[in-house]
Amino acid sequence: MTSLVEVLGGTDVGARWPDPARGEPRRVLLVARTSARGLASASQALGALRDGRAPQGLELLAVVLVADAPGRLPLGLLRRIRVLRSAARVLRVPWIPAWRTGGTPRALPRQFDRLAELMGSELHAEGAMP
Numbered sequence: 001m002t003s004l005v006e007v008l009g010g011t012d013v014g015a016r017w018p019d020p021a022r023g024e025p026r027r028v029l030l031v032a033r034t035s036a037r038g039l040a041s042a043s044q045a046l047g048a049l050r051d052g053r054a055p056q057g058l059e060l061l062a063v064v065l066v067a068d069a070p071g072r073l074p075l076g077l078l079r080r081i082r083v084l085r086s087a088a089r090v091l092r093v094p095w096i097p098a099w100r101t102g103g104t105p106r107a108l109p110r111q112f113d114r115l116a117e118l119m120g121s122e123l124h125a126e127g128a129m130p
């Protein structure tokens with residue numbers, strides 16, 4: 001997700017795994033929306049990692065779930081997140097209205113501090129206004 005890359009740094013490789021054998025990052029955050037489709041895709045990706053269908057040498061730092069809408073999640077989606085948590089570390093990013101219109105948030109939620117620490121990076125100033 002490009003918005004996260006702008007804030008945290010790193011490389012967005014889209015909907016494919018990076019390949020460390022080609023010099024791409026080996027430490028990855030698996031990012032998905034909290035929609036039913038996003039959670040299913042995250043589950044499939046975790047299965048690919050577990051079953052060896054992803055490039056060798058990858059280190060999954062966490063699954064990052066970005067809110068797909070403001071407000072609380074329905075119970076069914078929360079249950080899916082619970083299943084993901086049984087397989088990997090899961091961090092959630094709340095809804096950020098400014099991102100919807102291509103804007104810059106005035107401040108970043110505290111969850112970004114944990115993500116930056118996990119990645120060993122610092123938050124980029126252009127990701128949010130001071």
